[in-house]
Amino acid sequence: VDVAKTPTARDRARAELTAEIKDESRRQLAAGGAEALSLRAVARELGMASSALYRYFPSRDDLLTALIIDSYDALGGQVEQSVSARRAADHLGRWRAACRAVRSWALEHPHEYALIYGSPIPGYRAPRDTVEPAARIPYALLGVVRDCWQAGRLEPAGTDLALSRTMARQVDLVAGLTAMESVPRPTLAGVLIAWTHLFGAVSFELFGHLEGVFDDKGAVFEHSINQLAHLIGLRPT
Amino acid sequence: VDVAKTPTARDRARAELTAEIKDESRRQLAAGGAEALSLRAVARELGMASSALYRYFPSRDDLLTALIIDSYDALGGQVEQSVSARRAADHLGRWRAACRAVRSWALEHPHEYALIYGSPIPGYRAPRDTVEPAARIPYALLGVVRDCWQAGRLEPAGTDLALSRTMARQVDLVAGLTAMESVPRPTLAGVLIAWTHLFGAVSFELFGHLEGVFDDKGAVFEHSINQLAHLIGLRPT
DNA sequence: TGTACATCAGTGAACGCGCGTTCACTGATGTAC
DNA sequence: TGTACATCAGTGAACGCGCGTTCACTGATGTAC
Numbered sequence A, B: 001v002d003v004a005k006t007p008t009a010r011d012r013a014r015a016e017l018t019a020e021i022k023d024e025s026r027r028q029l030a031a032g033g034a035e036a037l038s039l040r041a042v043a044r045e046l047g048m049a050s051s052a053l054y055r056y057f058p059s060r061d062d063l064l065t066a067l068i069i070d071s072y073d074a075l076g077g078q079v080e081q082s083v084s085a086r087r088a089a090d091h092l093g094r095w096r097a098a099c100r101a102v103r104s105w106a107l108e109h110p111h112e113y114a115l116i117y118g119s120p121i122p123g124y125r126a127p128r129d130t131v132e133p134a135a136r137i138p139y140a141l142l143g144v145v146r147d148c149w150q151a152g153r154l155e156p157a158g159t160d161l162a163l164s165r166t167m168a169r170q171v172d173l174v175a176g177l178t179a180m181e182s183v184p185r186p187t188l189a190g191v192l193i194a195w196t197h198l199f200g201a202v203s204f205e206l207f208g209h210l211e212g213v214f215d216d217k218g219a220v221f222e223h224s225i226n227q228l229a230h231l232i233g234l235r236p237t
Numbered sequence C, D: 001t002g003t004a005c006a007t008c009a010g011t012g013a014a015c016g017c018g019c020g021t022t023c024a025c026t027g028a029t030g031t032a033c
Helices: A009-032 A039-046 A050-055 A060-084 A091-108 A110-117 A128-150 A165-177 A185-206 A217-232 B009-032 B039-046 B050-055 B060-084 B091-108 B110-117 B128-150 B165-177 B185-206 B217-232
Strands: none
Touching: A009 A039, A009 A060, A009 A110, A039 A050, A060 A091, A060 A110, A060 A128, A091 A110, A091 A128, A091 A185, A091 A217, A110 A185, A128 A185, A165 A185, A165 B217, A185 A217, A185 B185, A185 B217, A217 B165, A217 B185, B009 B039, B009 B060, B009 B110, B039 B050, B060 B091, B060 B110, B060 B128, B091 B110, B091 B128, B091 B185, B091 B217, B110 B185, B128 B185, B165 B185, B185 B217
């Protein structure tokens, strides 16, 4: 039985130090990636014994999990905020804002991005708790498109291809999982493609695969998200 | 002055051991990822002193570079072979084959895939030599589309959106770099999107972002590549 | 309000481990005359 | 074809380093009476 009480001084100190540990960890992440994150180094930087960290995180993996969840939440929050900063009727604007939020957050936090969308960390198994925060991003994209559909302003351009039976089943699955049953299936399939593409584009840019190919990566990104918005059926107002 | 001669016994032994070192390294890569690759462990497995490896690779980074180049070449080769295994006139078939080759190679060699398309290894700087083998994959995709265009059978569906001025400049750049000047710019832009999407889709699947969302990931993949082929203008024969 | 006890935070030493790289060396293979 | 010398492959010890985690402990904070 857990009754919420006024937090004691100890509680506050604990929350503060937990935050400081994560902050310092993020700093190390930014410096050398996930593999370079070391409990001993974090403790050193914070001026405490390395064994003290075990009062806050039972193991290095648990610290990583906390950072992963924080990253998903930070990105998800940024996306949601960018969306709602635009008028609800400007569906294309909201779409673009969501996509741009992903890219700019990634460029600002490359190692946190790599932590969640890069290669899985060997030996690390993501626990269930990461699923929900991770879902915020695709859910935000889906929301924009659903709103547009419900407003009767969706004019799909790329839905002339019928979904195969197997694909239709997969889309039905997602529709159920995300409570998007009202949206036409080919549109959902289009959002799926756009979602995949969005992270493909950001990863390519961030991981250096566009280096020496394009000099204006922003322009390429803009083109992609517009093209995919068009395919799905989002039109300028 | 380097004159090609009959390889001596020493030369052959050297080539063989170099290959064995890389093979064992790949095995370790498959077991624990790039960070787990250790010169000492490789030497141990090969029954030799760890210092002996320095006769073959001047440092761990150089070994990694060799593995990266090998991986690009293996994937590139697989893609090229899959393409040319189909009749030249079956452009859509060739396109699909290329995309499927990427996915199946990735599923068979997940850690090698992560090595080249996952998060960059912290502290490792890819040398110029990796650029050319890396280019084989996009080049193969471009080749299929160029052939289709030159055969007069390209029927683009997604080129009703004009390219922005900045985007047009980026595409011109690529056209020059890849000797694809003959192909219409919007088509090139479409291939770029498809290329980005292809690796986005494979990475999502491989890195676990579709887990719990789809159960038939093959079906989703098939849908994506068909949809993008359609957008570009590849039609069934 | 004051005291006794339980809980928690943080310490410092230790365990056991593996790593990349260097260096002086031995012995085998290749080359030039 | 045979010998002298140079080149190269591989050894084993050593350097210097950092890591995650455990454990018995001290001292401060919180709680129940």
